[in-house]
Amino acid sequence: MVEKALFTIFMDGLFLNNFLLVQFLGLCSFVGVTKDVKSAGGMSGAVIFVMTMSALVCYPLYAYLLVPLKLEFLGLIAFIVVIAALVQLVEFIVRKNIPALYRSLGIYLPLISTNCAVLGAVLLNVSSDYNFIQSVLFAFSAALGYTIVMLMMSSIRERSTLVSIPTAIRGLPQAFLLALMLSMAFVNYFWVIPV
Amino acid sequence: MDPLSEFIRGITRDNPTFGLVLGLCPTLAVTTSVENGIGMAAGTAFVLIFSNLFVSLVRKVTPSEVRLPVFIIIIATFVSIVDMVMKAFFPPMYAALGVFIPLIVVNCIIIGRAEAYASKNNAFYSVIDALGVSTGFLLVLMLIGGIREILGTGQIVTFGYTLVSLPVNPSVTTMILPGGAFLTIGILMAIINYQKEKKRVRGE
Secondary structure, three states, X not given: OOOOOHHHHHHHHHHHOOOOOOOOOOHHHHHHOOOOHHHHHHHHHHHHHHHHHHHHHHHHHHHHHHOOOOOHHHHHHHHHHHHHXXXXXXXXXXXXXXXXXXXXXXXXXXXXXXXXXXXXXXXXXXXXXXXXXXXXXXXXXXXXXXXXHHHHHHHHHHHHOOOXXXXXXXXXXXXXXXXXXXHHHHHOHHHHOOO | OOHHHHHHHHHOOOOOOOOOXXXXXXXXHOOOOHHHHHHHHHHHHHHHHHHHHHHHHOOOOOOHHHHHHHHHHHHHHHHHHHHHHHHHHOXXXXXXXXXXXXXXXXXXXXXXXXHHHHOOOOHHHHHHHHHHHHHHHHHHHHHHHHHHHHHHHOEEEEOOEEEEEOOOOOOOHHHHOHHHHHHHHHHHHHHHXXXXXXXXXXXX
């Protein structure tokens, strides 16, 4: 297998396989917390943190513990437990040491353990046979791509609250139709950046 | 509570996609065809039925502080089973659904039903609830998958049988790309909201 360049992996996570718009990972938060830019930013910050951390922890766990013991089939259970524990740990640390950050991220941290983007990043790392550096970079760039889309979406939604549209479309349908337009733009990166 | 109305509630009022708005990721990601939709719904149904059954059986001995980790372990066990069975017996389906089979574990429908229903009701009703919600999920996935497949490819081919074939192929490629999923679900939700709104206005 030809080793992928780190820059390719970075662009891949950021745009080409954008988690929200191309891979459909983490959509619950995409329609749930994009009503205003502030909470979308808070959620994205928490995702960047947890996603990078979980890639950092899950890779050694899988490569140095589960694979040598031939327990790959336990991977899924191990990952979900690690992510849940990590979220708890992050919550404790942030609450104790950086109270200001905790107040802004607070409510989003527990939500993240059931955010499929985090587990998805870990599983995609395993299925693409990435090494340690590649795994962490992919998780980080995917989280960054998530942030870009969350901020774009929440800015558009914040502005479009003033627009007069039929009641039937207001709310979720409107969010999905906006996502359609963003998604069409992102899918076209396939042709812009050949990999 | 009679079993039939509990079953129907899962399809209508507690419909996972249009009623509860849960589990959007698989709903949008795997519905490029009816066949993928059925495969995904079958996997989810298996996990949901068994997780509801076991959560309901252990509900009296589980302290409420640790109930979420217990639920997650139960769910993850059944997801691992589905993952291995699909990989071994249905490799093409497994390849098409990809990472979304292991991701059933974080599907909010399953943990949502465990928390909202199975942890409060007996095993029989929990299984009925799981069957109803799974059926609702299956119908939604087939509907979205059908719309996208027929507009994107001009025909619906399921497990080797051509169910519907249009005389003219519209080939709206966008429909089988990610954008088509957002478009389809957005329009379907708008129609449902419109109907609800009409009913509400008439009621007053």
